[in-house]
Every structure is written in C-alpha cells, then in structure tokens.
Amino acid sequence: MTAAAGTGSQRSRDGARAWVPAAGRVALVISVALTIAVSMAFLMLPIVALITYQPLHDLISGLGSQVAVDAIEVSVKTNAIAFVLMIAFGTPFAYVLARRRFPGRSVVITLLELPLVMPPAVAGLGLLVAFGTLGLLGHTLSALGIDLAFTQAAVVMAIVFVASPFYLRGAIAAFEAVDQTLIDVAGTLGAGPVRRMLRVATPLAAGGLGAAAAVAFARGIGEFGATILFAGSFQGTTQTLPLAVYSLFDANLDQAIAIGVLLIAVSAAILLISKLLASSWQTSSKLTSPWRGGRSSFAPR
Amino acid sequence: MLVGPSGSGKTSLLRTVAGLERPHAGRISLGGEVWFDARRGVRLSAERRRVGYLPQDYGLFPHLTVAANVRFAGRRDRPDLLERFGIDHLSAAHPWQLSGGERQRVALARALAREPQVLLLDEPFGALDAITRQRVRDELTGLLPKLELPTLLVTHAFEDATALADRVGVIDNGRLVQVATSAQLLDSPANAMVAALTGANVLEAIATPGASGCTVRLSGGGELRSSTTADGPVQIAIHPWEIELTDPSSSTLTDHVVSVRQDRGRLNVRLHRFSVDAAPGSDGQIGIAEGDVVGLRAVPSSVRILR
16 A cells, blocks of 8 residues: 555545545445345346235135136147147257258358347237238138138247247257267267267257257247237137236236236246256266266276 | 377278268278278268277267166177176266276277277377376287277377287378388388387488498487498488497597486486487496486497488
C-alpha cells in the first residue's frame, strides 16, 4: 500500500486515496451481490407465485378437472409418440452425420438447426402450408383421403418438428465424442455398420444421447406455437397441457395455474435427469480412453 | 515386424491391411484371397477381412467386461481363450481396472476369438512406461510363437524388433527400405536412416582407398580405417559398443566428453560427435569425466561404409 509508505503531511491525503479504491471494491461486491439477488428473484418469483397461488387441495382438484385430465392424456400420448419417432429416426441419422464426412455436411447440420432458432408460430405456419389441406403436400394427401391438419397426428408432427433438432444436435456431439479407434476395432472384429452403432457407439454415447433426449422431451412437452397453428386447440384431441393453460386463462385461472404447476414439476424433473445423465456421460467418456484415470500398471492385483 | 521413425507410415500401413484406410493403388492379398486390388476394384470391408488388429492403446471396449470384450469378436463365450491368456480370473473386470500387460492379453484373446488369418499389432508397447514395457514385451515374446499366426508388428523402437521378430522390415516415408534379420540390420544397414534407427553413430567422411580397405577422414577431424573399399564422400556407421576409448595422444581420432552415465555395469559416454558404450576399468573406476579429451579406436571391420 502506498499509504503505509507516506510520511508526515502526505499521510492523510494518501490514506484518503487508498480508501477510495477500497470503497470501490466494497461497492463492486455489493453491486454484484445485488445483481445476482435481483436476477434470481426475477427468475424465481413467477415460479414461487404459481406454486403458492392456491392451497394444495385446490391445486389437485384443479388437475382433476375434465379439461386438465384430457390435456394430460393428449400431452402424454402425443409426446410419447413424438419421442419414440425422434429417437428411432434421430439416433441413426445423428450417428451417420457424426461419423461420415461428405460434401455439404455442415450445410445439412446448419439446416437441421434452423427449426431451433425459428419462431414456433412460423414453424406451425410452415407445417400448415406444407401438410394442410391446401398445402404443398396436403393437396396430394387429401386426395388420398388423409387430412392431417387439426388432428392428433398434427400435434405429433409439430412436436417432432420443433423438438427433434435439440435431440439431433446433442446426439451428433455425443457420437462425435466416441473414440473412432473403438469403432474401427469393432469393424476388424467382424461387426458390420449396424452392430458397430448399436453395440459400441450407442452405449459409449449413451449419457450424451440421454441428456439430448431429455432436453428435446422438455421442449416437446412445452410446445405451444406450432401446435396451436397447425393442430388447433380442441379439447380431448389436440389440446395439450400448454394449450389448455391458454384456453383456461380466461375461463378458470385456478385450473390454468394448477396445470402450470404440473408443467413446472415435469420440467424440473427433466432438468434434473438431464444433469445427471450429462455428468454420467462425462464419466463414461473418460473411460473411453483406458489410459487416462485408469489403475496404475504397478497396482497390485 | 516393421520398424520406422514416427510419421513414416507404419500405422497407415496396418490400417490399410485391416481395411480401415483405402489406398490409392496396389493390391493386398493373403494366401489366395484378394482383400484389395485397386485395378480390379476389389475392396473387402474391415468386417469381412479376418484380421486381429490391436491399435496402439489396444482399443478395448470400456463399457464391456473382459469376457464381453472377447465375446464381441466370436459372438460366443471363449473361456478357453481367457484361460489360455491367464485372464480368466479377470473375466468380470472392466478394462480400466486392468494393468498394461493384462490389457494386452485381453486384446490378444479378443483378436484370436475372431479367428484371424493375420495379426496386426500397432506399437504394442507405445503407451507403456519403461518397466512395464519390458515386462509386456517379454510376455509377447513368449506368446507370439505359440499363436502360429503370421504377425505384422510395427514399432519405432529397434529393440522391440530384436526382441520379437525373425524378419524386420525398415520403413521410411512410406517406403520399405530394408528387410533382413535384426542381426543383419545391425551388421549391414542399407542406409544412414537404418543405421541411425539401430542406434549406430552415423558420420560424414571422405574415404581414401588404401591397402585392404580405405582410410576415412571424418568431417570435424580425425581418421579411422575401414576394411571396406571406398573412394570419395561417404557416410560411416559404427555401433556404440564397437568403439574403444584410448589415450588421446596416441590416437588418430579424438573427441570431447559431454557426459558419462553408468548403466547396468556399462558406461554410456556421450562425446561431442559419438555415443560410446564402454566397459569401465577393471577396478570399476570410471576414469573419465565431463570435458576430458579422449582417443577413439575401432577395428576396421566395424567401420561400415554406407552408400
């Protein structure tokens, strides 16, 4: 400190000078703490408000209403189907994109991520003019007697459209992290491409795949914009939980909030699962290279 | 057995034989079976070639147990193989729980479960520390002859070659430079690269023909006699153990001592231009120290002329 070295008449001035940066540091700490407190409060307060809005038994009875029960059924059914489709088609697709180098690969990956940043309402419009009765493909489909718009199938399509890019992106990263040597060795041991993917790459990428699936699932559960435009909001067929919140908003705020709390609980559970899976993935990718973190060669058997 | 410096194309060669890399030209066949022929458009995929390929880190599947790793190759349990390699007590262990030698045995057992026609080993001791390396190499030396399989092993270390193989090929920059026994490689290296790989001193010199051989004048001063006839600029190779340190005043070749190190009863003497493997004096005295000037002597037959 220069203040300590000051002598005589200089001392008081130097002391004041040293005090100013010290005060500045205190002010900085206080303002950082305040920023964190305000941000946390801003982010947490709506959640707390939803949960504490009504007594627990009102909340449960709100979830027992016909609208809520129907919405739960629609949400569970459509999300389950969308999830299965996403995993079944997305996993091999992500594996090929992660493993093969071909011209235009980065263009394909960028295009796949477009729905990620696209406004969901625009996605719904797009689905409507593509598959709707008057749409690009819808014309042909309706000639065949298939009408997709405003059906439960449309809900599934909307969910797959907005949620699968989340899965694909995470799955590509997870497969890219698998040591290529292990996949090569599997080939020399007689495993064809399918067995290499199922028995070697997928188990080694499992944590990352699970985390990506959890994120995509959460996105699907919360899907609103694309669904309401492409599938509408008909109770019992296309009205999912977020759509039910919107339609109950005018009619019965208590029930809307009860559904809101349910969705918060589901989101929190998914978040927790994805965190656990991501950390297990980090552990397992350490195991991919047997020479790191392994037992020393000198360790007793 | 193929030896070559890093980047010489050893790993690429093994991967090409295994079917993991596609060469531009050439032909790979084993017995009567053609695996690759650029001209005829034949290219068998890796899973259809019967090879036992061990990459540098052995490539054990970390998510599978030892038994499951071996089962992966033949799609059935192979307790006989686990027993044969002395790893049956480890069958439920995962790769990260194994030592370097155990990993190698698991990888070999797995490769054999594939019933390969050829064994491909890439730097099998590359990832091991010096002590484990020696033990694992001894283990492999004992195992390989019993497998009765044609084996292609690549390494950058010449001592691996002397320990393991009957015939050693030296590869440099993707080309096969010399194929011989390790004794022949030591005795008559084809070029300076081969000589340097075997650990010989390689020096530039000018040869002047004389009675029964020639005299070589080394760049940097000094002379040696060689029993080989040569004339003009040459390179010479002398092994560290073929040089004798003598009194500098009566010697035609002198050099400064850079460092002296005792190693298993021998002296590793690093000179300015040479590396010498000398026997200590009869009384066990070292007798030379850093900065000393020493004389060097070598019998003419050990002064090999390259080129």
